[in-house]
Amino acid sequence: RHAAATPHSLAGALEQGKPQTPLPDGSSRTGLKRLESQTQPLGKYDLQGIGELAVNPLGDRIINAFFKEGEDLTDFRSFIRVLAHFRPVEEGKSNETGRPEPMNSRLRKLQFAFQLYDQDSDGKISRDEMLQVLRLMVGIQVTDEQLVCIAERTIQEADQDGDGAISFEEFSVEKLNVEQRMSLRLLK
Amino acid sequence: MEDLIFAAAKVMSVWLTVVFTLIVLPSVFGASLGISELYMRILVKTLEWATIRIQKGVKQEQAMALKNSASSGIIQRDETTMEKEIAGLHRVDFELSDVFYFSKKGIEAIVEDEVTQRFSSEELVSWNLLTRTNVNFQYISLRLTVVWVLGVLIRYCLLLPLRVTLAAIGIVSMIVGTTLVGQLPNSKENRPQKGGICVANHTSPIDVLILTNDGCYAMVGQAHGGLMGLIQRSTVKACPHVWFERSEMKDRHLVTKRLREHIADKNKLPILIFPEGTCINNTSVMMFKKGSFEIGGTIYPVAIKYDPQFGDAFWNSSKYDIVSYLLRIMTSWAIVCNVWYMPPMVREEGEDAVQFANRVKSAIARQGGLTELSWDGGLKRAKVKDTFKEQQQKNYSKMIVGNGSTGNPTMGAE
Numbered sequence: 001r002h003a004a005a006t007p008h009s010l011a012g013a014l015e016q017g018k019p020q021t022p023l024p025d026g027s028s029r030t031g032l033k034r035l036e037s038q039t040q041p042l043g044k045y046d047l048q049g050i051g052e053l054a055v056n057p058l059g060d061r062i063i064n065a066f067f068k069e070g071e072d073l074t075d076f077r078s079f080i081r082v083l084a085h086f087r088p089v090e091e092g093k094s095n096e097t098g099r100p101e102p103m104n105s106r107l108r109k110l111q112f113a114f115q116l117y118d119q120d121s122d123g124k125i126s127r128d129e130m131l132q133v134l135r136l137m138v139g140i141q142v143t144d145e146q147l148v149c150i151a152e153r154t155i156q157e158a159d160q161d162g163d164g165a166i167s168f169e170e171f172s173v174e175k176l177n178v179e180q181r182m183s184l185r186l187l188k
Numbered sequence: 189m190e191d192l193i194f195a196a197a198k199v200m201s202v203w204l205t206v207v208f209t210l211i212v213l214p215s216v217f218g219a220s221l222g223i224s225e226l227y228m229r230i231l232v233k234t235l236e237w238a239t240i241r242i243q244k245g246v247k248q249e250q251a252m253a254l255k256n257s258a259s260s261g262i263i264q265r266d267e268t269t270m271e272k273e274i275a276g277l278h279r280v281d282f283e284l285s286d287v288f289y290f291s292k293k294g295i296e297a298i299v300e301d302e303v304t305q306r307f308s309s310e311e312l313v314s315w316n317l318l319t320r321t322n323v324n325f326q327y328i329s330l331r332l333t334v335v336w337v338l339g340v341l342i343r344y345c346l347l348l349p350l351r352v353t354l355a356a357i358g359i360v361s362m363i364v365g366t367t368l369v370g371q372l373p374n375s376k377e378n379r380p381q382k383g384g385i386c387v388a389n390h391t392s393p394i395d396v397l398i399l400t401n402d403g404c405y406a407m408v409g410q411a412h413g414g415l416m417g418l419i420q421r422s423t424v425k426a427c428p429h430v431w432f433e434r435s436e437m438k439d440r441h442l443v444t445k446r447l448r449e450h451i452a453d454k455n456k457l458p459i460l461i462f463p464e465g466t467c468i469n470n471t472s473v474m475m476f477k478k479g480s481f482e483i484g485g486t487i488y489p490v491a492i493k494y495d496p497q498f499g500d501a502f503w504n505s506s507k508y509d510i511v512s513y514l515l516r517i518m519t520s521w522a523i524v525c526n527v528w529y530m531p532p533m534v535r536e537e538g539e540d541a542v543q544f545a546n547r548v549k550s551a552i553a554r555q556g557g558l559t560e561l562s563w564d565g566g567l568k569r570a571k572v573k574d575t576f577k578e579q580q581q582k583n584y585s586k587m588i589v590g591n592g593s594t595g596n597p598t599m600g601a602e
Contacts, residue, residue: 047298050297050298052293052294052296052297053294053297053298054577055576055577055580056290056293056294056297056577056580057290057577057580057581057584058287058290058291058294059294059577062290062291062294062295062298083295083298083299086292086295112291113285113287113288113291116287116291117284117287125284133287134282137286137287137290137581137584137585138581138584138585138588139577139578139581139582139585140578140581141581141582141585141586142585150281150282150588154282154283154284158284166284171284175284175285176285178285178288181285181288181289181292182288182291182292183292184292184295184296184299
């Protein structure tokens, strides 16, 4: 336990390194490098120790989003990369062609959410994968039959190419207010 | 060689005489020479000067950002509940985007954890010239560094030996003279009475010192080893206390029984209990364990708030042991705290122990100006209970199923 940094100290390190622009997405080389050298690897166990995350029905899935398949440790850079998805979208920034997609764009936020469903990463949300997420969110409160009902109805409504699963394009259709619902609000 | 020993003996005797006459004797008789007050005034002036120097040295925007991060965190928490967010989207059943809410909450928790924050020491807005609180500050000016060096000298070469001497005198006399400990009459308003239970929020073992300064109590707590254990065992010789092994505490009925027996005996002193179960860093009050509130009897709440400007009293027992903690305390400038004795409370009709505990907790938090959390202090060491998760799941299910529209009217919600 001693070897890894706590999430809180990491967030604090974030503040120290760049008092004006938290959540760097690589925009300041020196700041990021200094933080990288200061922090030690972050383990799944550390994130699991956060109380608020442990009571979040999707807590485990969110934690897994930070780690590569089968690994238990992540480094600072990768950690920040995932957090960067939740950076608020700045007003008035047009989508410049030729630049790589920023981490906090609408597309990336949707991808993060999609990935919570699509555990086998085949690019589609199958009926089973949807059932798994539903089960996580409702716990023991709802019967299997009801959940199957809900899942099938959802797929029916969203599926456009008739393959019985939801692809990313079908998922992204018409999601209201993604930018606000998937961004943290940072204090100035 | 002899001269050296002579000289050393002379210094010691002078030192002890000074300490005795200026500090020990007056305090035994309850009088005060005003030295503490003078010291505090000088200290406050010095710290104010230091703060001004720092503010000049740091750019304005940086100072503002630091101030914000120290007090309210880095992110603004979205306080909309699940119900409001989903209702705001004008629909009543499951949508693929429902995961957005949980993702955002989860990430917010990672960036800024409300709970573990409480278990590390409070971050100060301005520096009080102690290295240990120097989280956010870099080198500012030569003058400040000189003052800091002076501060170190004063703290380690004057204050520390002084306090160690006092502590030594105190401990020795306590161990030798425990039979002589008197029982002060409790006639002051709102002071806990015999047969009652005194509850307070917990920040460090010093809480005990401060409360006993003002009245006699029977202690309840975990039996420690080492120096602390020695002190605990000797207090038992003077009047009855209730010391537990932490493993014994898991057997709640045994604990309740012992405590009940204690307060039933009207001759015994009021019990002092810290229902949080562990030390919290004094910015908030965590969940009160219901055990103390099941015993019955009158509860006398006490709120204790330390002023962090002069020294940090918080004991992180998973990080420091008692001796290094005492060393830190003795090399701080001072420990200043406010104690509020509140009117007694009794469990009302139809109120169960948990509700009663929460009521007392709110009263203490309000009085001391601390925030109130419903998290368990035991989270310092253990993982969280599943009941909180179930509550969230219940709320969510009600929304997507409870409102009908599952397509099958014969199936009702649970």
